Amino acid sequence: MTDQQRPRRGQGELEALVLSALREADGPKSAGWVQERLGGDLAYTTVITILTRLLAKGAVTRERAGRSFAWTPTSDQAGLAAHKMYKVLDGESDREAVLASFVTSLEPDDERLLRELLGQAKSTGRKQGEGED
Incomplete structure (x- = not known):
């Protein structure tokens, strides 16, 4: 071929x-x-x-x-995709703008899921990075 x-x-x-x-x-x-x-x-x-x-x-x-x-x-497909997302985010100078653009473009169900996951991460004491309130 x-x-x-x-x-x-x-x-x-x-x-x-x-x-x-x-x-x-x-x-x-x-x-x-x-x-x-x-x-x-x-x-x-x-x-x-x-x-x-x-x-x-x-x-x-x-x-x-x-x-x-x-x-x-050591990782599944979701872990690999998350790594790619982090790499893209890490390569940008204005992380806040990138995250804001990402969040505002989410479908309502995805936004709800993201909020739930962030709430779970906060309740388990996992800190995602510096600068969190």
Whole structure:
């Protein structure tokens, strides 16, 4: 199949597929196992690149297994998405404006859920960052 016939998947989609495969595993697995699990249409080097990116994001851990590594997920898809959201927020100079824009664009059900989650975080004593009242 040529590159024109095969739709190109985004990095986020590939990360999600790799995480999903690792979460279904019964323990740490090799990159080769992940490649086979995903149908083998990804190059081994691509799988390694994705796993390395996930490692940098804290979404997986690795341990030595002979001359290679065995990989284990530490985060689910929601945790990975939260990490991406935090990274975007952290890269902006006006955090308040970004958060305000985000909150005002939420659907009513999402806004209600966010308020509930923030209330739960406050009641358990979790501090989300400096500057909170």
